[in-house]
Amino acid sequence: MNIQFESAGVSFGARVALEPLTLAITGKRIGVIGLNGSGKTTFARLINGLTKPTTGRVIVNGRDTADEKTVVTDVGFIFQSPQNQIILPIVKDDIAFGLKRRGLSKAEIEARVEGVLARFGAEALADRRAHELSGGELQVAALCSVLATGPGILILDEPTNQLDLKNRALVERIIAGLPESAIVITHDLELIAGFERVLVFHEGRLAADEPAAEAIARYREIAA
Numbered sequence: 001m002n003i004q005f006e007s008a009g010v011s012f013g014a015r016v017a018l019e020p021l022t023l024a025i026t027g028k029r030i031g032v033i034g035l036n037g038s039g040k041t042t043f044a045r046l047i048n049g050l051t052k053p054t055t056g057r058v059i060v061n062g063r064d065t066a067d068e069k070t071v072v073t074d075v076g077f078i079f080q081s082p083q084n085q086i087i088l089p090i091v092k093d094d095i096a097f098g099l100k101r102r103g104l105s106k107a108e109i110e111a112r113v114e115g116v117l118a119r120f121g122a123e124a125l126a127d128r129r130a131h132e133l134s135g136g137e138l139q140v141a142a143l144c145s146v147l148a149t150g151p152g153i154l155i156l157d158e159p160t161n162q163l164d165l166k167n168r169a170l171v172e173r174i175i176a177g178l179p180e181s182a183i184v185i186t187h188d189l190e191l192i193a194g195f196e197r198v199l200v201f202h203e204g205r206l207a208a209d210e211p212a213a214e215a216i217a218r219y220r221e222i223a224a
């Protein structure tokens, strides 16, 4: 991944959600931590273009997000509540939905749906109703829908929120094994404890950009 923030900031009227930020993001795993309301989700939404900067620019893999009509197709986003992300009632239909919108052939869609479910050993979810899934199953279903479209960058917003220990471990393993670049926003400090680069946000500013141990120490100081 190659993401450039060039004095990119976001204000909602008088409220500054993110102060202008200049930063280059490359590499495989980036953790993002900080107190509630510190600007983490705003930072992530700038990367996939759901939020456009009110000052400066965000360049993702060479493209200015402001030029993209809605979202940046190279960035997959798993929201805090994956149940809100799954649009169609049946899991396999939901995975196919994003592929149909991209105009892929029926055969290609079927192959991709099967392929992505097999990747997570989740074939049994194909015909399940999304609203009947457990929290962990929902995360996997949402991952399948997003990854089927082949984004090079994945953003996960609090992927272990509300998961029991077993499902949390499953999601941790999945994240560790993803070949895609991943940006992980979390309050689960253990989840990002092995990351070489962790960004700490505080009051709309980047307060630290360091390996996990140092970044977590800085976050603990902020929170104290």
Ligand SMILES: Nc1ncnc2c1ncn2[C@@H]1O[C@H](COP(=O)(O)OP(=O)(O)OP(=O)(O)O)[C@@H](O)[C@H]1O
Binding pocket: 012, 015, 016, 017, 018, 034, 035, 036, 037, 038, 039, 040, 041, 042, 043
């Ligand atoms: N659409 C919006 N309109 C007005 N203010 C907003 C909007 N989105 C975010 N904000 C404000 O911007 C600031 C940063 O919010 P953001 O959601 O980025 O924080 P966060 O670090 O992700 O928080 P959390 O950990 O609670 O999810 C907050 O003060 C928030 O209230």
